[in-house]
Amino acid sequence: MSSEIPFCEAARTLVRRPEVAVPAKSCDTHAHVFGRHEHFPFTPNRTYTPPEASLEQYLELHQMLGIERGVLVQPSVYGTDNSLHLQALRQLREWGYDYRGVCVVAPEVSSTELKELHEAGFRGVRMNLLFRGGLQWNDVLGLADRIADLGWHLQFLINVSDCDDIMDRVAELPVPVVFDHMGHMPATLGTDQSGFRKLLRLLAGNRAWVKLSGSYRVTLQDEYPYPDVEEIARALVAANANRCVWGSDWPHPHFSGLMPDDTDLLEDLAVWVPDEEARKRILVSNPVRLYGFDD
Structure with missing residues (x-):
């Protein structure tokens, strides 16, 4: 391995209820x-080298937090080789757990591979548009057409503050679009930033979903808590709580700051969403609609 590729710190192992x-x-x-x-x-x-983070460790975290379902998202370090998460989802099913996945595939992916992924529990394709120069918009359109009949969505890793052209074209896609990490915009830009306003309009019009995740990635704070993220999160929920879901982003790869506490990240949801019924929709019923979980 090249010494120029940084190693990631492991996630915290001590988690409180x-x-x-x-x-x-x-x-x-x-x-x-x-x-x-x-x-x-x-x-x-x-761009990074992560330490091992096993399926068993992930389940232990969920048992401590009281989480019963999850979605495994293909990380960039494996490229389009989804075999690890494919194996994990099959193992989870054998163990009696109800989990889903989001894969990364090439634009020319075969229908046979898509079918295999679907049968294992994958329900979306992640597209890394945070760094330009890779995928072109025609690739996005092509994949959207391929997965539409499967009932899948596209998941965008994108900084909404510097991708106005993409934000303007999301509504033309034939599948739902999910935005990672609250739009991955630095919180200091505020809720009046033009790209963020476009995200709010997409949410309000039921044209997109957003993950209330990665707060430690968009904050300017060096350590928890992250008060500058609260306005961003509240604005997203106010735009359309029925299009918000929550994610831990465990084990927090490619992050050089102070490793977050997963319990803090879950409890922040109560700060951003004081209404208990709205939190229940974000944690339970919204994922049912997006990922096809049983009621």
Whole structure:
């Protein structure tokens, strides 16, 4: 491995039970697992090298938090090789858990592979548009057409504050679009930033979804708490609470700051969404609609 590729710190292992009520069938819609490096090799042109983060560790976290469902999102270090999360979802099903996945595929992915992924529980394709120069908009359109009949969505890793052209074209897509990490915009730009306002309009018009996740990635604070994120999160919920879901982003890869506490991240939801019924929709019923969980 190249010494120029930074190694990631492992997630915290000591997690306390949350003090806020976590309703039954709550869902963590954004997390990753990382296998043993010799069994699941990383792509050479990655931007980070994560430590192992096992499926068993992920389940232990959920048991402590009171989370019963989850969504595994393909991380960039594996490129379009979804075999680790494919194996994980099959294992979870054997163990009696109800989890889903979001994959990364090439525009020319075969229908056979899409069918295999769907049968395992994948329900979306993640598209990394945070760094330009890779995917073109025609690739986005092509994949959207391919997955529409499956009932899947596209998940965008994008900074909404510097992608006005993409934000203007989201409504033309034939599938739902989910925005990672509250739009991945620095919180200091505020809720009046033009790209963020476009995100709010997409939410209000039922044209998009957003993950209330990654607060530690968009804050300007060096450590918890992240008060500058509260206005951003509240604005998203106010735009359309029925289009918001929550995610831990465990085990927090490619992050060089102070490792967040997953219980803090879950309890922040009570600060952003004081209404208990709205929180229940965000944790339970909204993921049912987006990922096809059983009621």
